[in-house]
Structures are given as structure tokens and as C-alpha cells.
Amino acid sequence: MNLIHSRPPHVRSHESNFSVMGDMVISLVPLYLMAYFFYGSRTLVLGAVSVITYTVLDFLCTFLSSRRVGILDLSPVVTGLLIPLMLPASIGFTPVIAADLFAIGVIKQPFGGLGQNIFNPAAGGVAFAVLTWSDSVFRYPVPIESLGNAAARLVSSPAASLRLGATPNYPFTDIFLGIYPGPMGGTGVLILLACFGYLVIRKTISWRPTAAFLGTAALAAFCFPRITTGRFQSVLYELTSGLLLFGAIFLINDPATSPKSQTTRTIYAAIAGVVAMIFRYLGAYEEGLVFAILLMNAFSLFIDMRYEKIRHRERRALYAEQQTETV
Template sequence: MILKAYNPPHIRKRDSNRSMMDDVLIVLIALYLMAFYYYGPRALLLGLHAAGVSIVCDLVCKLLLRQKLSLRDHSSLVTALLLPLLLPASVDYAVVAVAVAFALVVVKYPFGGVGHNLFNPAAGGFAFVAICFPKAVFSYPVPLEALNAFGSFTGRLVTSASYTLKAGGVPTGGDFLSMLLGNTPGPMGATNVLVVCACLLYLVVRGSVHWQMPLCFLGTCALWAGLFPRAPIPGGASVIYELFSGCLIMGAVFMLTDPVTSPKRASACVVYAVFAGVITMLFRRFGGFEESFAFSLLLCNALAPIFDYLDELFYRAVRRGRFVPAKNKKA
């Protein structure tokens, strides 16, 4: 038997961790440009602020753990830039700092840093500030209205389509085209569904993301929304409202596909994605928050090793012939 050693434990191809992170950084920049179009300079400043906080947290954690600093590791920067995109453009800078610090100092580094964390850091950071600052996290500015670049936001804030669905109502903030292009209140990087889908296509072509997981996850959510709509609307409209509201598609592209916190076997990833879709829709219906993807993902992260274990048991049984028909066994 010839064993070949590759780079970090979550890298199962010849691709390096840096190349994967660089691909994600490129598409995140595209999302920030769209956020800048709708919300102005404040969107870019939130991203720069998050990046600065991540650098400080990285330095402190590396020093405490006596690890060497590496310019090739962009994982913390990716987490930091992702978090403001999951939040409203009106969010206070302090809330962003808390989210990034919690994601890195509490969720990532205590488990060993890149390649070893048990939970998705961005999901952990978002969940923490959602619990601590729900009003700041779930109140959104209206797109194309002027936002002050510095300080606390003092303008008009509204609720999102996710809140309306959670209350059992029919969203009226815009038509489907507006939701597709991001011209509706919501997280500043997640509402532009068209751009997020383009990001997914780029990552799939580059090989940084496997298409099976987001497709199975979103397909499960769409099927659930069609069969069990939360509002008195036709199933097709319910599917569009569910998929286009909140962080569902954004989370499927950038967080669910995290190779560190998802199962390692391909077939286990498919079952994991379907399970995550069911849990997410249950959280959306019965959970306490209008946007609950991060909470459901953290639960699924904790169960990810079980999917690999059960998958291995199944294939081991197949190899031993336990699931082979009797006629084939005699042959």
C-alpha cells in the first residue's frame, strides 16, 4: 500500500488551502461591490473593520498558542469578511467586532485553528450576536437610501421578508425580480440572489465547492416550502419567498460547504445536506428567530462525524455482501 500525504486534513485534493480561500475572497469582493451599490460606503467600511478585527484576533491567538504567523492562511479573513454580509448594513461597528472576535477566539482557535474547528466560525459569530443584539441584527435599512458611513445608524429601519413569513404573512416589500436583484431589505450581502448564484457557479468551476451539497440542501428546502408553506400563498410562490429571503442561499454557498465542519465522504455529504435542509426549515417554522440558518448549521456541524461513521458502516456492509441479493450470493 502506498500512502500519499497531502496538505491540511480538510484538503482532499492537490488544491492548497490558500487557493481555496483566495477563490472565496474573490467572490466576497463581488458581494461587497453590490452591497456598496445598494448601501454606500458604510458597507465597505464594515468589511474593512471586520478585516482589521480579524488581524488583531489572529495575532493574539497565535501568540497565546505559540503558533507561527502565516501570510498564506486567509481563513480568518474569509470568516471576518463573510460576517458583515450576513448582517444589515446599518449594524453598529461594535456588533461586527463582537461577531468576528467570538467567531475566531471562541469558535475557531480553541479547537486548534484552521482545519480543526468543530463548528463553522461564521455561523458561531452570527448566532452569538443574533442572541445578544437581536434588534440590531434583524432590523434592516431600505436599499438605495443614504446611510451615514461612520457612527451608529439613525435612519429608518424595516423588517425583512423572513420576518413576515415567520409571522405567517405574505411579504409585500417587492416583487420576485427585486428579490432576485437584491433590492429588498435584508442582510447586505445575501439579498442579491443572482450574484450569490454567480458566486456559486464560479466556486464550482474552480473546484473550491462541490455542487452536490448546496443543490441537495436548497432542493430539500424548496420541497419543504412547497409542501408546507408558512403563509397562505401558492406553493410556487412560497418556494421563491423562502429561498430568496434571509441567508438561506448565502449560507448554502459559503457555510454549509465548509470542508472542515462537513462530512468527509461524498455520499455522507449528500445525506448531511438533506438533513441540514430539513433542520433549517424546522428551525424557520418553530425557532425563535426569523433567520435561523446559523443555528441549524451549528447543530448539523456537531453531528457531522456521525454521518461519516454511518456512511462507513453502510459501505462496509456492502463490501461484505450483506445487502447483495440472495441469488447473487449463490452465484
């Protein structure tokens, strides 16, 4: 058996880290175009500020720690794009920059930089913004209305209605098209599904963890509906509100913070779906996906090790059985 030594994150295909991160950037562009259509040019400025801030900080931290700076490393661009997409289009620049600082200074660089981080930097940065600016994070502009107006209307999202036990007052056609208030990248189910399809076709991510995450979340929503208008409506509104679908595509499949085998990644994602719903049902905020992701990141290595122990016992038992038959 030949062992190939390489730096993490370990890409399990013929593709390079550059091509994988490039695919992620390409898949995030339609979400920014959608945000631009609904909320105006400010969304693009938020994304640009975040990417520049995160990239410069990542470069400085890597350089000052005497680690090799990867010229073709697009991971700072990906994280810089992800953070604003999980926040409202009306968010100030200060929370976005602070989220970038926290993601770099606390989540990524102290653990050794690229591929060494235990926790997802984008989830960590947004979690910091939620804890610090919760009033701003969970108030959303109405799509199509201009953000240039100082009196722009800010409203709650369907996730907030579900938290109160009320059925969201938005038809499913609007939700699938993204015509409802929510995080910049969390609305627009059809575009998110198209992004997911692109990443799967390109083999940048596997469909199994996403399906496992959404499957267990849907089962929880079906068994324990928070609205009285029907179990199937409960499933549809839960899966399409907040960051659940966004996280199932872009956060669950993070190669650096998820388990390493296909089976363990699927188990990890299935548990994460339940944990995300528990945070929704019992957490202090209407949306606790980023906290669920961070919690599951902490158990990623344990899931890998536990599964390997089980597989090791099975191999030993099979070997003993074969030896007995031979004798």
C-alpha cells in the first residue's frame, strides 16, 4: 500500500484544493446575485468587505506565524463570502468585520491555519455576531424594498413565526423563489438546490451528508410540529426557513471539520440535523444552526475514532472466523 503525504484539508479525489474552493466560490455567486436583485448593491459591498478583510487577516496571520502562504488558497475567499450570506442584508459593516476577526483570530489561525481548524470559521464568526448583535442579526429587510432608505422596514423571518408557534404568512411559491425576509443566502430554495446540484455534479461535495442532515431535521419537524396547520407544512416551513438548507449544503460538507470517511460523515450529518432542530426548539434564538454546527465539529474526531473501533472489532471477528474455518 502506498501512502501519499499531503497537507490538509485532504481532498479525496483527483481535484486540487484550488479547484474545490473554486467550485465553492462559483456556487456562492448566484446567491449574491439573488441578494443583489432583492436588496440592492449594498449586498455586494458587504461581500467584498468581508472577503477583503478575511483574506488580508488570513495572510497576515499566516505570514507572522512563519507558515507558508498559499497563493492559490481560495479558502479565505470562501469563508469571506459565507459570513455575510448568513446575515441579513441590513447588517452593519461592524458585525461582519468582527465576525471575520473572530473567525480568523479564534477559530482558524490558533489551530494552525488551513485545514487544521477544529471548528468551522464561518459558523464561528456568525455565532459571535449572533451573541453580540442579536437584535440586528434577526431583523431582516423586506425583499425588493430599497435599503438606501433610512426608514427601510425591518421585519422578522418565518423562523421567528415558527418559534412562536404561528404558521408563516408566506406562500410556498414565494419561499421557493426567495421572496421573503431572511438571511441573504438562506432564502431562495430553488437557487440553493441548483448550487447543491452543481457541487454534487462537480464532486466537490457528496449528496449523502446533506440528505442525512435534512432527513433527520425533516423527521423531527414531522414528529414534533410547532404549528397546527399540518405535519407536512411543518416540514416544509422548517426546512426552508432560516439557515437550515444553507447549512446543509455549505457547512455540513466542510472537509476540514467533518469526519473523514463517507459513512462517518453521513452519521455526523444525521446527528447534526437533530441537534440543529433541538437548538431551534429549545435555544435562546430563532435560528441556532451555527451553534449546532460548532457543537458537532467538537465531536467529529470522536465519531471517526468510535466508528474505526467498531470496524476494527468487525475485522478481527471476521479474521478469527476465517481462521477457525481454515483449521
